[in-house]
Amino acid sequence: MPQTHIRFDWAIKKLLRNKANYVVLAGFLSELLGKQIKIQSILESESNRQAEDDKLNRVDILAENDQGELILVEVQNSTEQDYFHRMLYGTAKLITEFLEKGEPYSKVKKVYSVNIVYFSLGQGDDYIYQGKLDFHGLHLKDKLKPSINQKKLFNIKKVSEIFPEYYVIKVNNFNDVAKDTLDEWIYFLKKSQIKEEFTAQGLAEAKANLLVDSLSEEERANYLRYMENRRYEVSIIEGSRSEGRLEGIEEGIKQGLEEGIKQGKQQGLEQGKQQEKVNIARTFKHKGIDIETIAEATGLTRTEIEEL
Known part of the structure; x- marks a missing residue:
């Protein structure tokens, strides 16, 4: 039976901010976004500052890749009815926060919002959803595209490349059958286990670095206390x-x-x-x-x- 690893939300809070573990986060994002991601730095913003008294139901991490794009990864454990609104607010806040006063709009950073949720968000049976913005003609049904000059000037092929892109991973909808490398990551997010045959980017490093047994005595005690608090919170919510x-x-x-x-x-x-x-x-x-x-x-x- 595969060993049990540290939950991903705890890893975000405590381990993945360490530069040595960037490869784990980069591997997950590369599999999800379908392109190679290299984490340049972990950033602090008003929305993702961590504190000891952080709520247990939500953790997030903000990364910048080598293309200057912002990637906000958020883990939400408990039901939140206005979560879609918060996703929108989070991307809007990042766009304004990282645009210096007086800079042209062309300096607006591309933002990816990756949301790992452990509750039933909206109505849908899939376990991975992608949301991006396109403009479609009401009469001719064509898609609005950037001009030739805009393509050259901003290095884009589609208008949607400018706007925020959203991913929602409904972990509990996953049927535990890993059919590809992205599914291997979803399996890990749900089970906190990594099978021997898994080959997804970043999982080898996660397997080596995110073992509960590899934590120091103090870290293990903190982790076990965190998990116990999580179980207690879930119990309270389910009881309610x-x-x-x-x-x-x-x-x-x-x-x-x-x-x-x-x-x-x-x-x-x-x-x-x-x-x-x-x-x-x-x-x-x-x-x-x-x-x-x-x-x-x-x-x-x-x-x-x-x-x-």
């Missing part, structure tokens, strides 16, 4: 959800009973009125009153009266 579901069921039953009684009374009144019409029609019919008159007086149809 269960309690909420039970309260919802009880409230639903109560409302259902009240609604049922109300509907029952209404149905009883309607049935009583209908029976009264039938009784009147039957009496009129026995007295020899014509069907048209009975129908006009009671509101019953000719067929209903004939069947009495």
